[in-house]
Amino acid sequence: MGTNLLDAELVKRVQAGDTGAFDLLVQKYQHKVINLVGRFVSDHAECQDIAQDAFIKAYRAINGFRGDSQFYTWLYRIAANTAKNHLASRARKSLGYTVDVDDAQHFEGESGLKEYANPENLLLTDEIRQTIFTAIEKLPDDLKSAITLREIDGLSYEEIADVMDCPIGTVRSRIFRARDVIDKELRPLLE
Amino acid sequence: MTDRNEKLSLLLDDYSDDNIDTTIDEVIGDVNLQYRTRRYRIIGEAMRNELPQAIDSGFHSAVMAQIHDQAVAPNPASTAAQESAVRHSLPSWMTLKPLAGFAIAASVALVTVALWQPLKQESGQPGDGLVSADQEKIQELAGQQLTGGAVPVSTRVQTPGTRWKVESALPAPGMQQKLNAYLVNHTEQSNSMQGLIPQARVAGFDAQQ
Numbered sequence: 001m002g003t004n005l006l007d008a009e010l011v012k013r014v015q016a017g018d019t020g021a022f023d024l025l026v027q028k029y030q031h032k033v034i035n036l037v038g039r040f041v042s043d044h045a046e047c048q049d050i051a052q053d054a055f056i057k058a059y060r061a062i063n064g065f066r067g068d069s070q071f072y073t074w075l076y077r078i079a080a081n082t083a084k085n086h087l088a089s090r091a092r093k094s095l096g097y098t099v100d101v102d103d104a105q106h107f108e109g110e111s112g113l114k115e116y117a118n119p120e121n122l123l124l125t126d127e128i129r130q131t132i133f134t135a136i137e138k139l140p141d142d143l144k145s146a147i148t149l150r151e152i153d154g155l156s157y158e159e160i161a162d163v164m165d166c167p168i169g170t171v172r173s174r175i176f177r178a179r180d181v182i183d184k185e186l187r188p189l190l191e
Numbered sequence: 192m193t194d195r196n197e198k199l200s201l202l203l204d205d206y207s208d209d210n211i212d213t214t215i216d217e218v219i220g221d222v223n224l225q226y227r228t229r230r231y232r233i234i235g236e237a238m239r240n241e242l243p244q245a246i247d248s249g250f251h252s253a254v255m256a257q258i259h260d261q262a263v264a265p266n267p268a269s270t271a272a273q274e275s276a277v278r279h280s281l282p283s284w285m286t287l288k289p290l291a292g293f294a295i296a297a298s299v300a301l302v303t304v305a306l307w308q309p310l311k312q313e314s315g316q317p318g319d320g321l322v323s324a325d326q327e328k329i330q331e332l333a334g335q336q337l338t339g340g341a342v343p344v345s346t347r348v349q350t351p352g353t354r355w356k357v358e359s360a361l362p363a364p365g366m367q368q369k370l371n372a373y374l375v376n377h378t379e380q381s382n383s384m385q386g387l388i389p390q391a392r393v394a395g396f397d398a399q400q
Contacts, residue, residue, distance in 0.1 A: 005205045020219040026251040027229055031236055034243050055254045056263055063268045121245030132237040151235040176200040183230050
């Protein structure tokens, strides 16, 4: 467990013709892909188009994915190549900076996306972020620790159980309850 | 509902305590669960500072709409890979089918050639394959007068033509008449046994004389 089990199952379903499974993959990775493409393209509309194009290419090529690598690695490479090709097809427009395709996904910061969002979306996203952090601050310590160890430190349930000195079932329950509490605050913003 | 949401939380962390397919089916079939999934993801992305500057709630819908509207379909896997996959899925005897077919064809060709050679020898020159009669004995018999006893009614002599002809000089004239009469009689009584029997009967007829 815990080694991209969900991705593997969803990919298998897409390869069998289940488009709903691909929808879940898009939902899972859309922000990561948009962030990646944003390293190459500063324009919001272009960034969205390239990210969409990358997902469409991934969907077309999904039968060629054999699970030799992680799905997200494969997807990121498609997205990076799509962005690179987009830049190459443009008439040598100066970007003001250069990014190597292989290094793009490891970049920190938000430099590429400074211009793409409209004020409403920017405001909403900022409000979402604030709401989440405020909700986390209000969480009981055990829930806060559990969700932090999971989401920020990326520990497995077993590792969290060791750190918190509690059964895995308790870890699982604490993480869920933390998410549920935060979700109650977040839900009104996204409905 | 709480149990269902807890399963969803578990699935997002790549864990599942029962059949993962069931949970995925529930998510695909329930929009509310998909919204919840999305919010759970946003929580994690916000905590890791991975949220884009502006969240576009319609992005995945736009991608799926493009797939549906343009009838985008996954490309088939490469032909070689498909053939390989099919080959792996077939029993071993089916993969040997082309070889077996070739072997059968080769065997048939070999037998045909083997049978063709004797036929060719027989039909290459008229009479070539037949055992020629002892020419000297024939000449000797030709010079003898019939004095009774078993005398060949006819002696077939190999000729350059395609047919065998009877040496008319061999039988005695009286014998020839009797033989003719016998053959006519015999032919009348045994229509279905032409060719071989008359010669046997001729030999028997001579012995009875």
